[in-house]
Amino acid sequence: MTKMLDYPEPETLAEALTLLAHYGGRAMFIAGGTDVIPRLKKKQICPEALISLNRVAGLGGIDLNGDLRIGAGTTHRAIEKSVLIRERFSALTDAVDVLGSVQIRNVGTIGGNICTAAPSADTAPPLLVLGAQARAVSLKGERMIPLETFFQGPGKSILTPEEIVAEFLIPAPLPCSASAYWKHQRRLALDLPILGVAVQLTLDKRTCPLPGNLNDEGSWPAIWQALAQERPVCREVKIALGVAAPVPMRARKAEALLQGQVLTPELLAEAARIASVEAQPRDSVRGEAWYRKEMVKVFVKRMVLKCMERIACGETPAVELPGKA
């Protein structure tokens, strides 16, 4: 870090918010620091103080009480190790499994990932499809913010300068549901996504186990043949894309096509095509817009199938790493 900074360490949320107000916009919160410190070093931000959240009570914890509650200060590593989240909210585990590196995950927090509001935030598409809400707290009170409205632009959230996110609340999934997230990246770690695709799917029943390897499109005809007998109906589906627009987005037209329908390969392909039309990616160092749109088509199909595989198993195997097939 470069210039002289204050580093206050409040112990309650109220203290932290009071400090924030005291600095009048010239201070920033820091938890893990994996986004804040690099930006500070690159002089992209110049606060007078970094207000540490690491001693603030009540920002941690993962608990299930009907709904899932994840404290905003929960590290990605803690989420990675949570059996509860891996089994029932798997898209989020998929995301933290491939986020950064072990070193980053040991200190980086889900609150930081979401509040930094990069279009590439790996935990954003999963939280979107899981129907998450953020509980934002200020000295004047609190409010629940659905993740759909949270992101306002690259690096911009709907939070006012007086607010902080204390926790995320995720509704318990319906029976015969599963979720999955794919981070399309060139490296196996330490890379931002070229594209992120998350899906949460609810079927009308649990189907037979899917034969074949989902990563090998050659085995898909066999998979679909097995499913054709059972005619699984999509009760509900949510599809979210990262790095496909200025903010993490839902592909609502694609969702509408699938809702209430028997899932067939033709329908899924059409939904994936519609999602790629809905996406508005840009050219960047990691990939060009046309390529991202093509990959939306590929990974929407794969993640819906992944969800179907997970529903069929009743438990969730890990999303396989690429490049081995």
Place this chain on the structure above:
Amino acid sequence: MKRKISFTLNGHTVQTEIDANLTLLALLRDQLGLKGTKEGCGMGDCGACTVLLNGMTVNSCIFPAMEVEGKTVVTIEGVADKEGNLHPLQKSFVEHGAIQCGYCTPGMVLSAKALLDENPHPTEAEIRKGIAGNLCRCTGYVQIVEAIKAAVQETEIASRCPQ
């Protein structure tokens, strides 16, 4: 703005005064003279600066020194035992040619150590995931993974032999 901190470093208590804006890497190298931890990218993207904090790996180049208060830090200097006997991982790295220029090595050894401390019997996939935060531009990782596997086997054999 100077702040007093107290923490455990490689088994010893350290009490010192720091500027609040110091990184852990700068504290270790510049203030405490421990040059084993390296600066690669300075942004948390390469893992050369990896140290253990309460047994967990962190990138010290982006870690505020203020946050070590009351915690335990282990650097590469603290991996060999007090008599200077190399840790099985260190021996294995040497024996398997896992060190070329050596710049990634301190961080790599610490990531491997943290992995094995938590999971003494990792699969190759788990090893690769465990060191995925440490970039090596020389070896292509082959000898590094072999060295870690060999250290795992060494430890397994040792734990089966009655002492």
